[in-house]
Structures are given as C-alpha cells and as structure tokens.
Amino acid sequence: MEVAQEQATERKVVSIAALGSPIRFRILEVLTEWGPLSPNQIVLSGMTADIESMRGKKTHKKQLSHIAYHCRQLEQAHFLRIVDERPVRGASMEHFYEADHEAVFSNVQWAALSKEERESVSGVAWRRFIPQVEAAMRAGTFDSRLDRMLGWGPLWLHEEGWRRMAAAYADLFAVVEEIRREAEVYLEETGEDPIRAIYGMFAFEAPQLQKVMPDGLRTGPPGISGRAEQSASGESRRRARR
Numbered sequence: 001m002e003v004a005q006e007q008a009t010e011r012k013v014v015s016i017a018a019l020g021s022p023i024r025f026r027i028l029e030v031l032t033e034w035g036p037l038s039p040n041q042i043v044l045s046g047m048t049a050d051i052e053s054m055r056g057k058k059t060h061k062k063q064l065s066h067i068a069y070h071c072r073q074l075e076q077a078h079f080l081r082i083v084d085e086r087p088v089r090g091a092s093m094e095h096f097y098e099a100d101h102e103a104v105f106s107n108v109q110w111a112a113l114s115k116e117e118r119e120s121v122s123g124v125a126w127r128r129f130i131p132q133v134e135a136a137m138r139a140g141t142f143d144s145r146l147d148r149m150l151g152w153g154p155l156w157l158h159e160e161g162w163r164r165m166a167a168a169y170a171d172l173f174a175v176v177e178e179i180r181r182e183a184e185v186y187l188e189e190t191g192e193d194p195i196r197a198i199y200g201m202f203a204f205e206a207p208q209l210q211k212v213m214p215d216g217l218r219t220g221p222p223g224i225s226g227r228a229e230q231s232a233s234g235e236s237r238r239r240a241r242r
Contacts, residue, residue: 023051024070025128028079028099036083036098039068071097132198154206162205169203 030047031037037045043063048054057063074080075097084096110118136142157165176199187194 021053021070022124022127023048023053023066024074024079025124026051027067027070027074029128031080031097032099036096038086038094038096039071040064040094042067042071068095071095129200136198152202165203169201173201 026048027042030042030045034045042048043060048067054063054066057066071080075082079100080097081100082095083098085093086096088094113121133142142148155161155165183194186192
C-alpha cells in the first residue's frame with residue numbers, strides 16, 4: 001500500500017511540474033472546455049495565440065510544432081490522452097487529444113512539492129484566471145446575473161480560524177464539483193444549452209502591514225492598531241529625554 005501511494009504521489013509530482021508553463025495550462029483549459037482536438041486544430045482555433053511563447057512563432061509550422069510538443073508532454077504527465085489518430089500527408093499521423101483530468105490536487109499531493117514548485121504552479125494559474133474575469137467584463141456577461149458573486153476582504157485569524165476557513169473552502173469546492181457532475185449528466189441527457197460559468201476560490205496568507213500612516217497610526221488588525229511605537233534605538237531614547 002505504501003509503495004502504491006508513493007508511486008501515485010511521484011506521478012502527481014511529475015504532473016504538477018508539467019503544468020509550470022502558461023501554454024500547457026491553456027491547452028488543458030481548451031481541451032477541457034471544447035473536447036478532443038488535434039494540435040493543428042488548437043493552432044487554427046487561435047485560442048493559444050495570445051500566449052507569449054506562441055507570439056514568437058511566426059509560421060503555422062512552428063506554432064504546430066510548439067503545440068504538438070506540449071501536448072505530448074501533457075500526455076506523458078497523464079493530463080491528456082490520445083482518443084483518435086488520422087493519417088495525414090506522408091507517413092505521419094494527426095493525434096487528437098482530450099483532457100484526462102483537470103489540474104486538481106489533494107493536500108497530500110500538493111504538500112509533496114517544494115515551495116518553489118508550488119509558487120510556479122500558483123503563478124501560472126493566477127495569470128490564467130485574471131483574463132477570464134477581464135474577458136467576461138468586456139463581453140458584458142460578468143454582471144448579467146443579479147446573483148453573481150464577487151467579494152474579498154482581509155481577515156485577522158488565529159490558527160484555528162485559518163483551519164476552519166480552509167476546511168470550509170474545501171467543502172465548498174466539493175459541493176461545486178458535485179453540481180458540475182450533475183449538470184454534465186443533465187445537459188447530456190436533455191441537450192439543453194449550457195451556461196458557461198467561471199468560479200474562483202482564494203484564501204491565502206497575506207504579508208503583515210507595517211506602514212506608518214501620516215497621523216502616526218499604524219495599520220494592523222483590530223485591537224492591535226494604535227500609535228506607532230517609538231524606535232528602540234539609543235538615539236531615539238536620547239531625543240526623548242531632552
């Protein structure tokens with residue numbers, strides 16, 4: 001059992017490392033949403049054209065080679081699988097990929113990474129999320145529903161409070177996943193047009209605020225904010241005695 005768990009963790013670590021590139025996140029995103037596509041179809045769709053690594057590829061051949069390479073890497077990391085092959089000119093084959101699963105990891109799998117690896121994956125995911133919000137705002141869909149959700153704010157927590165909040169987010173994520181699966185079955189059975197939605201969940205430790213305001217008040221948590229403390233240096237003490 002321990003060997004199997006170690007092997008699963010090792011495979012997942014390799015998978016996470018494979019996501020440390022914006023183009024791979026985009027490929028996974030496109031295939032998750034649109035279903036099986038070949039690298040050629042991904043290039044022709046234009047859905048990866050805004051990624052920096054693609055902007056440097058001026059010809060279709062270079063773009064296709066770039067996308068095909070990253071599709072192969074994602075397949076090796078078990079994020080994609082080949083579902084069809086079609087012969088093209090010569091002896092080559094056109095491979096069609098579909099998303100094997102999304103980039104979702106358990107706490108144990110996430111903990112197996114180094115801090116640098118976690119930061120790399122988080123950075124790519126965040127850079128992919130922001131354009132989703134901006135695109136919805138430009139299209140006018142962000143506020144098209146009165147029950148859309150948007151909110152954020154600072155919290156001052158103790159360790160137990162942090163654990164409770166993290167557990168609440170984990171429970172909410174599980175509920176959303178259940179709703180997604182049920183909707184997938186319903187839409188398949190009824191043929192009803194789907195509502196494309198984006199959701200995001202964020203909870204992270206923020207850096208402590210040390211800014212001293214012009215009136216001498218230091219920003220900080222409730223019960224802690226107050227007059228800025230005098231410097232403990234000898235020079236400050238000497239000035240205070242004069």
